[in-house]
Amino acid sequence: MKRYDYLIVGAGLFGAVFAHEAQKAGKRCLVIDRRPHLGGNIYCEQVEGINVHRYGAHIFHTANKRVWEYVNSIVEFNRYTNCPVACYKGEMYNLPFNMNTFNRMWGVRTPAEAVAKIEEQKAEANARMEADGVNEPRNLEEQALMLVGKDIYERLIKGYTEKQWGRDCRDLPASIIRRLPVRLVFDNNYFNDPYQGIPIGGYNRLIEGLLDGVETRIGVDFAELKGNWRDKADKLVYTGPIDEYFDYCYGNLQYRTVRFETEVFDMPNYQGNAVINYTERDIPYTRVIEHKHFEMFGSEVYSTPKTVVSREYSTEWKPGMEPYYPVNDDRNSALYQQYRLLAEQEPNVIFGGRLAEYKYYDMDKVIEQALLTAKEEQL
Ligand SMILES: Cc1cc2nc3c(=O)[nH]c(=O)nc-3n(C[C@H](O)[C@H](O)[C@H](O)COP(=O)(O)OP(=O)(O)OC[C@H]3O[C@@H](n4cnc5c(N)ncnc54)[C@H](O)[C@@H]3O)c2cc1C
CATH class of the missing domain: 3.40.50.720 (NAD(P)-binding Rossmann-like Domain)
Known part of the structure; x- marks a missing residue:
């Protein structure tokens, strides 16, 4: 049996x-x-x-x-509701790219002003490629510049992507980024799912x-x-x-893997948000997660005197490591x-x-x- x-x-x-x-x-x-x-x-x-x-x-x-x-x-x-924030050289930008991000970046206040700014930067990127005799983006950098222009690319995409892949954006294929959606509303909710x-x-x-x-x-x-x-x-x-x-x-x-460095801080609130992305190349980690914000909201955050924070380092995988992606x-x-x-x-x-x-x-x-x-x- x-x-x-x-x-x-x-x-x-x-x-x-x-x-x-x-x-x-x-x-x-x-x-x-x-x-x-x-x-x-x-x-x-x-x-x-x-x-x-x-x-x-x-x-x-x-x-x-x-x-x-x-x-x-x-x-x-x-x-x-996941509302990650990006930190670039001490400046905080809301994600995904939306009107709050554009207001912080350029001081624009209306969707029309934001579109005009993005289109101006995309046109600059296209003109540079044309001057170089390039028809199709040859790498991820050129692709991103064509899709959203220089400011968003340099402050919010370049360093983060390079840390994630462990390679320069000019050495990564354009196909990694097919679309970079921009939202012309003041909405920081990362996911579209209901x-x-x-x-x-x-x-x-x-x-x-x-x-x-x-x-x-x-x-x-x-x-x-x-x-x-x-x-x-x-x-x-x-x-x-x-x-x-x-x-x-x-x-x-x-696989690609992630190494986590977890630390307890003797304070109730370390960064004020569950997820902060560090988008500059010189900071070695990609994200900092403060776990209590997933389950404690408003004054509840102060119901425990300490907080736990994990820094994430994107790492090349070797046999024996945790297989992630x-x-x-x-x-x-x-x-x-x-x-x-x-x-x-x-x-x-x-x-x-x-x-x-x-x-x-x-x-x-x-x-x-x-x-x-x-x-x-x-x-
Ligand atoms: C870093 C990271 C972040 C993620 N974040 C999100 C997110 O925000 N939202 C989301 O929807 N999804 C997220 N995911 C995806 C999510 O983790 C997966 O969808 C889910 O965990 C898959 O479940 P699973 O059962 O297939 O695999 P697992 O959870 O990996 O379970 C497989 C289990 O099999 C066991 N096992 C393997 N081999 C053996 C063996 N020989 N003998 C006995 N046991 C064995 C392992 O120990 C493991 O416990 C994330 C994934 C990663 C890597």
Whole structure:
């Protein structure tokens, strides 16, 4: 007798949503994770009474009403609205680029004045390219200058992008930036989605709710069971790295990663906002996150005497580091396709989630995908 219908490797959002659906359908599931906690990358650590996003700031946003209702049926979400601010040489600019940004940058007060300024700067960039005999932007710098002009590019895009990619904008392909939307309204809400927020009490409550009643084991690596998982379960749901599953037989898939430097400050309010981007090249980090602002608003910010702040450093990934962002270049896409073909031949194994599909997924999209997988399993 097999003990489980599903062995689920990985207690991140994909594994937890799938397990939730399987359990509702009366299936027996075991969820394992090699980390010492559940939740995968949305896991939060409590520090000084504050939920600290251990694997990077996570802001839930979606246009999918069904996904929004699904997560809110597990735990209620607050209305955190993401309004990041950019700091360039001590000057603070609202993001995304909007009338507040343009007013700060040029003193303009109306959409017409802002458009005139942007068009003037775009025309200068185009004229410079024409003088150089260039028809198409040859790199990211030329592309950005054509789309928004010099001031926005130099103050808000150049340094940040160079830190993110670890390369000069003139050495990056124009294709990285296809559009740079500008908003001609005084609206600092970063996301266009109608629904956004943070689970009240933190993301761990979402995962605990999803996995309520499901058997889980942490600190267990699939490698320990790999040879004999079929003795324990009918099917495997694998959300770990696909190249690792196949013992890297074709080589390593590559990632970009982020290093976090987290510090507790003996003050209730360090920067007055959850997210501040540092857009000048000379400051080595890209963003500073002050975690309490995701869940404490107005005078609540002063309800804890300390605050926790993380500086983010964009870093080249090496095997052994946390894999964060897949690298969508030709080498890695071709390598993933080779692994994908092997995966299609594995009987009774479902590969899902960001690592097994080698794909950047926002949280709502990974939930959608896990729900779809559950449906395909007729759960
Ligand atoms: C820095 C960063 C910031 C992000 N911010 C946002 C955001 O603001 N908004 C948003 O919507 N999305 C955001 N995301 C995306 C979000 O993190 C993902 O959508 C989500 O975490 C994916 O869930 P998952 O289950 O696929 O993967 P994971 O959460 O990575 O879960 C996979 C789990 O599998 C476990 N595992 C792997 N291999 C094994 C093994 N061999 N044995 C046992 N266990 C194993 C891992 O330990 C891990 O816990 C962000 C991502 C990153 C990298």
